[in-house]
Amino acid sequence: MNTIPFPDYRHRHLLGIEGLVPIEVTALLDRAEIYAQRNRSPDKFSEEMRGRTVINLFFENSTRTRTSFELAAHRLGANVINMTVGSSSVAKGETLIDTAVTLNAMHPDVLVVRHAESGAAALLAQKVNCAVINAGDGAHEHPTQALLDALTIRRRRGKLSGLEVAICGDVLHSRVARSNIHLLNVMGAHVRLVGPRPLIPSGAQELGVDVFYDMREGLKDVDVVMMLRIQMERMQGNFFPSVREYFRYFGLDREKLALAKPDALIMHPGPMNRGVEIDSDVADDFERSVIREQVEMGVAVRMAVLEILAANLDHTESTSTLEKR
Numbered sequence: 001m002n003t004i005p006f007p008d009y010r011h012r013h014l015l016g017i018e019g020l021v022p023i024e025v026t027a028l029l030d031r032a033e034i035y036a037q038r039n040r041s042p043d044k045f046s047e048e049m050r051g052r053t054v055i056n057l058f059f060e061n062s063t064r065t066r067t068s069f070e071l072a073a074h075r076l077g078a079n080v081i082n083m084t085v086g087s088s089s090v091a092k093g094e095t096l097i098d099t100a101v102t103l104n105a106m107h108p109d110v111l112v113v114r115h116a117e118s119g120a121a122a123l124l125a126q127k128v129n130c131a132v133i134n135a136g137d138g139a140h141e142h143p144t145q146a147l148l149d150a151l152t153i154r155r156r157r158g159k160l161s162g163l164e165v166a167i168c169g170d171v172l173h174s175r176v177a178r179s180n181i182h183l184l185n186v187m188g189a190h191v192r193l194v195g196p197r198p199l200i201p202s203g204a205q206e207l208g209v210d211v212f213y214d215m216r217e218g219l220k221d222v223d224v225v226m227m228l229r230i231q232m233e234r235m236q237g238n239f240f241p242s243v244r245e246y247f248r249y250f251g252l253d254r255e256k257l258a259l260a261k262p263d264a265l266i267m268h269p270g271p272m273n274r275g276v277e278i279d280s281d282v283a284d285d286f287e288r289s290v291i292r293e294q295v296e297m298g299v300a301v302r303m304a305v306l307e308i309l310a311a312n313l314d315h316t317e318s319t320s321t322l323e324k325r
């Protein structure tokens with residue numbers, strides 16, 4: 001019988017969290033939970049992706065995402081190729097689509113893509129026959145980051161539903177914030193966006209969140225404080241007077257954290273700007289900060305996503321405009 005291996009997640013790709021339903025998110029998190037446990041055991045390697053090929057195609061810098069996708073694929077027995085754009089023909093002017101079509105001709109099973117433009121991963125998904133994972137596209141989405149954040153919270157609190165989560169800082173430029181808003185909303189948590197007015201997107205309330213421009217108000221009694229990196233590289237013009245001012249009003253320090261619940265989790269997707277959006281004192285608080293656990297869960301989540309997409313590949317419709325493989 002030709003049954004789909006993971007029937008609760010039937011998409012060919014993972015391009016974003018928007019549009020996923022609770023059963024799909026839960027399927028990914030439950031599978032990741034198995035890998036989270038296995039990754040803490042001495043025997044971390046298996047054969048779920050034996051014979052499969054994963055290509056990491058990163059047009060933007062990355063430490064956590066690229067390394068953890070590579071590690072995840074290795075641990076599942078896949079072959080992994082890492083394309084660094086600086087040493088590829090992109091540096092000679094080859095377009096994103098030509099690069100993707102070229103890689104597609106080598107018959108990979110999964111393409112992991114990070115790109116500075118929103119929608120880049122979705123565009124590639126239409127040009128290749130393999131599964132595509134969005135590893136971050138512009139300020140649009142970073143779905144595996146939201147999944148690993150959710151797994152971290154669920155392991156610590158036993159649930160997502162009913163939690164009050166403050167996402168703080170440079171929301172405007174943050175794909176992490178967007179993916180987290182969609183995931184937390186669909187899983188029944190309540191999201192507050194906290195930051196200076198110029199760094200909160202206009203119309204944010206339409207996403208089903210509450211907005212606070214005063215961090216002391218926004219952190220009151222929350223279960224989770226999720227800090228965001230100030231993304232200077234995406235800013236044109238001045239969004240705040242100075243780093244010193246920013247830290248004073250919107251940097252997470254011991255005094256502001258005291259307004260959250262006494263056991264509130266401290267999260268940050270990394271890389272951190274210490275002394276800008278977060279004080280080292282709270283970032284390194286081993287009782288409250290789960291920042292290192294987020295990195296650990298990143299490997300487990302990426303193992304789950306790679307495995308599920310690869311296993312379902314022959315049971316899902318290609319979205320490609322190319323001829324079928």
Ligand code: CP
Nearest residue numbers: 062063064065269270
């Ligand atoms: N959180 C995150 O995406 O980190 P990297 O940019 O290091 O991959």
